[in-house]
Amino acid sequence: MNVIITGASKGIGLAIAKKFALKGFDLALCSRSIEELEIVANQLKKEYSINVIYKAVDLSKKNEAIDFGNFVLNQWEKIDVLINNAGIYIGGEISNEEDGALEAMIQSNLYSAYYLTKTILPKLIENHKGHIINMCSIASKIAYPNGGSYSISKFALLGFSKVLREELKTKNIKVTSILPGATWSNSWAGVDLPKDRIMDAEDIAKVVWSCYDLADNVVVEDITIRPLLGDL
Numbered sequence: 001m002n003v004i005i006t007g008a009s010k011g012i013g014l015a016i017a018k019k020f021a022l023k024g025f026d027l028a029l030c031s032r033s034i035e036e037l038e039i040v041a042n043q044l045k046k047e048y049s050i051n052v053i054y055k056a057v058d059l060s061k062k063n064e065a066i067d068f069g070n071f072v073l074n075q076w077e078k079i080d081v082l083i084n085n086a087g088i089y090i091g092g093e094i095s096n097e098e099d100g101a102l103e104a105m106i107q108s109n110l111y112s113a114y115y116l117t118k119t120i121l122p123k124l125i126e127n128h129k130g131h132i133i134n135m136c137s138i139a140s141k142i143a144y145p146n147g148g149s150y151s152i153s154k155f156a157l158l159g160f161s162k163v164l165r166e167e168l169k170t171k172n173i174k175v176t177s178i179l180p181g182a183t184w185s186n187s188w189a190g191v192d193l194p195k196d197r198i199m200d201a202e203d204i205a206k207v208v209w210s211c212y213d214l215a216d217n218v219v220v221e222d223i224t225i226r227p228l229l230g231d232l
């Protein structure tokens with residue numbers, strides 16, 4: 001069994017990579033930093049005795065998202081799971097956010113998933129099997145202060161995920177949208193909050209695994225995960 005995970009060098013993507021590695025999956029990973037990917041890939045190979053392929057790509061660029069898809073297709077006969085996790089957060093409000101914030105986040109948070117999925121979809125359809133998991137956000141369904149264009153991009157990603165779900169339900173391919181609230185990662189570095197106010201990435205990884213680990217005739221369409229005390 002195998003899984004493609006984007007943005008797997010840290011944060012939620014890394015936690016998901018460890019979870020699937022623990023279950024014996026081979027991994028195809030990407031991020032922009034080759035140095036971080038190399039460290040992660042070597043650790044996972046050593047610790048879990050699995051195969052890991054990886055490539056440094058900037059998924060916000062259409063040609064690099066397609067290249068990464070082809071890189072995997074050239075090495076794997078079949079693909080079991082695709083997890084579109086890579087994404088960036090640039091805070092602000094529409095009235096004051098930096099110029100280009102909308103474009104940057106639409107490219108990194110939406111086009112990345114769109115073009116990678118589009119590249120590997122023919123293989124999933126040919127095999128009549130697969131599971132695509134898209135890392136959306138609470139910001140995919142509610143607007144919040146300082147959410148700005150991040151929220152716009154995550155609403156769009158949820159829209160993409162829902163369209164895919166409808167298109168693929170008769171093709172035996174599952175589509176799941178994950179909507180986490182605040183989860184510890186670099187985006188929260190320096191924020192002065194009690195540790196238990198923000199979720200651990202490992203908990204998001206457990207939910208992702210649970211969504212995957214179900215009978216063939218069952219799909220989790222979307223799932224919301226929040227800190228017990230609610231949104232920040």
Ligand SMILES: NC(=O)c1ccc[n+]([C@@H]2O[C@H](COP(=O)([O-])OP(=O)(O)OC[C@H]3O[C@@H](n4cnc5c(N)ncnc54)[C@H](OP(=O)(O)O)[C@@H]3O)[C@@H](O)[C@H]2O)c1
Nearest residue numbers: 007009010011012031032033058059060087137182183185
């Ligand atoms: N943390 C939260 O509170 C939270 C809540 C809801 C949803 N999410 C979503 O969860 C996902 C993961 O977030 P995280 O908090 O784990 O962030 P993170 O710790 O910053 O990790 C993001 C990962 O994506 C990679 N990445 C970013 N832009 C990329 C690009 N253009 N091409 C390829 N790789 C790229 C990063 O590596 P490089 O920088 O080396 O490229 C890194 O591996 C994101 O989609 C985020 O929007 C996060």
